[in-house]
Amino acid sequence: MIEDYVPTGIPGVDRILEDKGLPRGQTILLSGGPGSGKTTFAMQFLYTGATQYDESGVYITLDEEPDDIRRNMLKYGWDLKKLEHEEKLMFINISPVRIASEEATGLIQIGMKEFRLVKLLEAIKKGITNINAKRVVVDPITIFTLQYPNEIERISAMRDVIKDLRATGCTNLLISELKGTGWDREHQFEEYLTQGVILLRTYLKDTKLIRIFQVEKMRGLAIDNQPRPYDISTNGVEVYPDATVYK
Numbered sequence: 001m002i003e004d005y006v007p008t009g010i011p012g013v014d015r016i017l018e019d020k021g022l023p024r025g026q027t028i029l030l031s032g033g034p035g036s037g038k039t040t041f042a043m044q045f046l047y048t049g050a051t052q053y054d055e056s057g058v059y060i061t062l063d064e065e066p067d068d069i070r071r072n073m074l075k076y077g078w079d080l081k082k083l084e085h086e087e088k089l090m091f092i093n094i095s096p097v098r099i100a101s102e103e104a105t106g107l108i109q110i111g112m113k114e115f116r117l118v119k120l121l122e123a124i125k126k127g128i129t130n131i132n133a134k135r136v137v138v139d140p141i142t143i144f145t146l147q148y149p150n151e152i153e154r155i156s157a158m159r160d161v162i163k164d165l166r167a168t169g170c171t172n173l174l175i176s177e178l179k180g181t182g183w184d185r186e187h188q189f190e191e192y193l194t195q196g197v198i199l200l201r202t203y204l205k206d207t208k209l210i211r212i213f214q215v216e217k218m219r220g221l222a223i224d225n226q227p228r229p230y231d232i233s234t235n236g237v238e239v240y241p242d243a244t245v246y247k
């Protein structure tokens, strides 16, 4: 029987998600400021999926080169190359700024001109089929939405992405760049369209930087939506579900 929830395996996170995890087959927005640990969190989700839950994952990168991600993640002890070799992880590089030769790297490459919804979805589907993936990350979706300056078109394109992702049956994390850190911020339209929203924020308390994790929404789950402190260490992201954040 397929479980209805997908454990993230990230310390502290599943506790906050009713001891269950992310709702299977849904699309969750992971939103945070620069350096808040979005890439780390998302890769941790795929890494634990592949190593502990027998769920392979596709990582669509629109920003960072896979080689840079591989190198950074090694610092947490995550050997991504090994997972790729075992077909438990696949990178799809659709960064608009890249030159690499396709055949040599084995990556699927998409040119700037066709860098649109249809191509994004084709790439995702190809990745899913190739390694029978159950988890998908798009890092970040922000670059993609910038392709649609018209707001109605942008919302409609995003709706299509979410609808098509749902049809794949995979559990998906879409990363977005949060404008304004700290407590005050504007809501992004993606937050209304996705089934769940996780925020990674930072603020300065006196002279100390505090990192705050918060599940803003997760449809179908009675979540703890209190802000909770989190850390990034040599083990990756860890959330403290029993600790309180003081302003």
Ligand SMILES: Nc1ncnc2c1ncn2[C@@H]1O[C@H](COP(=O)(O)OP(=O)(O)OP(=O)(O)O)[C@@H](O)[C@H]1O
Pocket: 032, 033, 034, 035, 036, 037, 038, 039, 040, 041, 075, 232, 233, 234, 235
């Ligand atoms: N061992 C560690 N201990 C403390 N902090 C760390 C450690 N390793 C990495 N970091 C920090 O964690 C952050 C991890 O960055 P990551 O790439 O996951 O963030 P991001 O939100 O994806 O950033 P960007 O906005 O640039 O895409 C970096 O700011 C880095 O300095």
Ligand SMILES: [Mg+2]
Pocket: 038, 039, 040, 139
């Ligand atoms: Mg990143």
